Amino acid sequence: MTEEIIIAGFGGQGVLSMGKILAYSGIMQDQEVSWMPSYGPEMRGGTANVTVIISDERISSPVLQRFDTGIILNQQSLDKFEERIKPGGTLLYDPNGITRPPVRKDINIYRIEGARLAAENGNPKIFNMIIMGGFLKVKPIVKVENVEKGLQKSLPERHHKLIPMNIEAIRIGMEHVETENRL
Amino acid sequence: MKGNEVIAEAAIRCGCDGYFGYPITPQSEVMETLMLRKPWEETGMVVLQAESEVAAINMVYGAATCGKKVMTSSSSPGVSLKQEGITYLAGAELPCLVVDVVRGGPGLGTIQPAQSDYFQATKGGGHGDYHLIVLAPASVQEMNDFVDLGFELAFKYRNPAMILSDGVIGQMMEKVELSPFKPRWTDEEIEKISGSWALRGKKNREHHIVTSLELDPYGQEKFNRKLQAKYREIEAKEVRYEEIACEDADYLLIAYGSSARICQKTVDLAREQGIKVGIFRPITLYPFPMEALAKWAGRVKGMLSVEMSAGQMVYDVRLAVNGKVKVEHYGRLGGVIHAPEEVLEGFKSAFGL
Incomplete structure (x- = not known):
């Protein structure tokens, strides 16, 4: 199994940290992982993306042109990455702020209202974990228990009290992901 | 990490x-x-x-x-x-x-x-x-x-x-x-390893001088000859490289660092299309693996130096093979990372495939 993922959105949405948690979760189940950010002067408000690869085999290129899965959190990223998802691949997006929704018919498309759900739960910080839940529902490549272990590994000790809240956010995401196009 | x-x-x-x-x-x-x-x-x-x-x-x-x-x-x-x-x-x-x-x-x-x-x-x-x-x-x-x-x-x-x-x-x-x-x-360990030249307090020995200055040109030439002898020794003993999927290859991608990683995916893509490509990865860039690379010159149809530059290592590749095989360069510039697919296209166009 090799899963090549692009996560893209605004800086501040937790794009890079979601990728990091996913990568750590892969390590927790003894897989090879790579995490390659688009780093730049952009901070909160700019665009940010990260390529995460989780595989049973040694990973070759950490930099990719085409992806199995795109997790897309703003319009600019959708415009850029929709065409770069492999035919038969998966696109998961948050419709918040999207004016030109995805159009491809040769990929699986799922929608998750991460921003709305986070606001309704009164905590915008769990946004990225809601999205992660949506992703794990449609592509269960890592087990939730390994995400929990990954969080323990990647978060400093003083933040461990926040882990149950993050796991709950994943559950919310899993319950609310909607299918838009299924091959 | x-x-x-x-x-x-x-x-x-x-x-x-x-x-x-x-x-x-x-x-x-x-x-x-x-x-x-x-x-x-x-x-x-x-x-x-x-x-x-x-x-x-x-x-x-x-x-x-x-x-x-x-x-x-x-x-x-x-x-x-x-x-x-x-x-x-x-x-x-x-x-x-x-x-x-x-x-x-x-x-x-x-x-x-x-x-x-x-x-x-x-x-x-x-x-x-x-x-x-x-x-x-x-x-x-x-x-x-x-x-x-x-x-x-x-x-x-x-x-x-x-x-x-x-x-x-x-x-x-x-x-x-x-x-x-x-x-x-x-x-004590520093004394043992570097005691013959390091500045560690004179005590009772002759004083050490650490400098790069020599006013006598003949003295400086002598020092340069000594440096060059050291480099020849490094070139003889410290070359490191890796060969990936080279054994049956018709073409070689020569790449180091991140480009070598990107090229591994290019090799997979090329082989899916039936083109036998391998990677020669210099690990030491100085000393450059001249002899090890030269051995492939008679065995492959072409070499492509893949670097995120306008072509720098390609000169060392050409020196190594000394005209015995066609050597071309591919690379994006200025901070753009080439994707594995782009390298494959660059490779195919370089060799008319």
Whole structure:
């Protein structure tokens, strides 16, 4: 199994940290992982993306042109990455702020209202974990228990009290992901 | 861990005595990690943010004269600033480790990954006839491994060593097995390893002079001959490289560092299309694996040097094969990373496939 993922959105949405948690979760189940950010002067408000690869085999290129899965959190990223998802691949997006929704018919498309759900739960910080839940529902490549272990590994000790809240956010995401196009 | 963070951790673990640096993207995590780790509390290692790159390399120069295991790190524009210090270190035959996490140039350029400092790293960089021992990591694991190896080679040959990385390897995270802890050298150990030249207090012996100055040109020529003999020895003994899927290959991609990783995917894509391609990856860029590469000249139809530059290593590839096989170059410039598919297209068009 090799899963090549692009996560893209605004800086501040937790794009890079979601990728990091996913990568750590892969390590927790003894897989090879790579995490390659688009780093730049952009901070909160700019665009940010990260390529995460989780595989049973040694990973070759950490930099990719085409992806199995795109997790897309703003319009600019959708415009850029929709065409770069492999035919038969998966696109998961948050419709918040999207004016030109995805159009491809040769990929699986799922929608998750991460921003709305986070606001309704009164905590915008769990946004990225809601999205992660949506992703794990449609592509269960890592087990939730390994995400929990990954969080323990990647978060400093003083933040461990926040882990149950993050796991709950994943559950919310899993319950609310909607299918838009299924091959 | 990120490649840059691993450099910091590996420095602490290999018993480094001091790090002197000045922040610059994309390698600021090296010093950030060291400051967070506070190794001065653990091993006594000094970590100091200098007022500039020039100051940092001269602090390395000073500490290296005492036989200490010291290093600095920077990215392209910062490494250009350090060149004066680096040539003095080479001229004074001092060991040290310089890490260069290359970004796009020239000038201030971009902050994105590039491999356009190959000439600067392998052909000297500063003035005078000298070389650095240049190691090119292609994974976060090698960022760990080459810190210790770099120091080992630097002390073995009393010559500055460089890790020539780039923004991809510096910024990416992947699995890494960190080296076990080695204690810093004791005074007795430093005396044993570097006591014949280091400045450690004169006591009752003849005084040591560490300098790169010689006013007598004949004396300086003699010193240069000695340096050159050292480089010939390094070229004979320290060449490192990796061959991937070369055995049945009709064509070779020659690539180091992050480009070598990208090319591994290109090789998979090419082989899916029935084109037999392999990778020859120089691990030491100086000494360049001339002979090992020359062996393939009669066995393949063409070689493509893949570098994120306008073509620098390609000259060494051409020197190695000496006209016996067609050698072309492919690479994106200025901080743009080539994707595996783009390399494949570049390869096919270079050889009319």
